[in-house]
Amino acid sequence: MSASAAVLxxxxxxxxxxxxxxxxxxxxxxSLMLKDRTxxxxxxxxxxxxxxxxxxxxxxxxEMIEGKRPVPEPDEPPTPENTQDAIKALxxxxxxxxxxxxLAKCRRLTxxxxxxxxxxxxxxxxxxxxxLADWFEMAVLQQEQTKDVFDRARAEKEQGDVYDLSQIx
Amino acid sequence: xxxxxxxxxELTGTPLRYINSLDAPTRERIKAKLxxxxxxxxxxxLSLPLTNVNQRRTRVGNLRVLFELSDTTLTVADAGPRGQIxxxxxxxxxK
Numbered sequence: 320m321s322a323s324a325a326v327l328x329x330x331x332x333x334x335x336x337x338x339x340x341x342x343x344x345x346x347x348x349x350s351l352m353l354k355d356r357t358x359x360x361x362x363x364x365x366x367x368x369x370x371x372x373x374x375x376x377x378x379x380x381x382e383m384i385e386g387k388r389p390v391p392e393p394d395e396p397p398t399p400e401n402t403q404d405a406i407k408a409l410x411x412x413x414x415x416x417x418x419x420x421x422l423a424k425c426r427r428l429t430x431x432x433x434x435x436x437x438x439x440x441x442x443x444x445x446x447x448x449x450x451l452a453d454w455f456e457m458a459v460l461q462q463e464q465t466k467d468v469f470d471r472a473r474a475e476k477e478q479g480d481v482y483d484l485s486q487i488x
Numbered sequence: 489x490x491x492x493x494x495x496x497x498e499l500t501g502t503p504l505r506y507i508n509s510l511d512a513p514t515r516e517r518i519k520a521k522l523x524x525x526x527x528x529x530x531x532x533x534l535s536l537p538l539t540n541v542n543q544r545r546t547r548v549g550n551l552r553v554l555f556e557l558s559d560t561t562l563t564v565a566d567a568g569p570r571g572q573i574x575x576x577x578x579x580x581x582x583k
Binding site for chain 2: 381382482487488
């Protein structure tokens with residue numbers, strides 16, 4: 320089994336959920352603080368905490384996908400329902416991160432020297448969360464459609480309908 | 489698989505026509521991303537594998553690009569906004 324297939328097979332296990340829901344919890348708390356107009360110093364602390372957690376979590380996922388880190392064996396394989404729930408939770412995490420960024424922009428925290436670097440980092444992590452959620456969904460739930468796309472591309476290539484990069488105008 | 493880096497980039501007709509219909513800055517961003525991937529094809533921060541490790545996907549803004557790797561070539565199989573790649577296919581199938 321390839322590293323990415325092992326990651327996909329583990330997605331939705333208790334270990335994944337623990338990491339993901341913990342990140343979701345920290346993100347939701349931060350979102351609440353932004354709404355409550357909490358003091359900037361507290362915001363900076365929690366924003367940094369969230370970024371570190373997400374950076375570590377996503378970094379681990381990337382390393383597992385690249386085969387640089389072993390994928391932990393789950394006690395029992397996750398069911399399709401568990402996997403769908405996990406994908407939903409990752410989309411939810413992406414949604415909360417987007418909300419935090421919007422609130423930060425509304426409160427003009429992007430111009431605040433204490434926070435701006437962390438907000439920029441969160442913007443990158445928000446994109447990565449969306450990308451990972453999209454990837455899991457595509458790799459786990461849309462295998463048939465993905466196969467069709469590559470079959471069609473192969474057919475086009477066989478018919479000679481293939482061009483190099485310079486053909487992009 | 490041992491790659492001969494950087495990989496040669498090629499596009500099948502469908503994604504090429506779509507990409508050429510986009511605005512110039514987006515086309516440049518797609519080109520830059522493909523060149524980066526061709527130099528480091530298995531970097532998970534640049535592209536993510538699908539069920540087969542050589543069939544991968546990447547994102548450029550709101551666009552999703554699917555491509556396949558061989559030891560010398562990166563072949564772009566499709567490009568489109570999120571979710572629309574499959575809609576195109578199901579429309580064709582229903583005709």
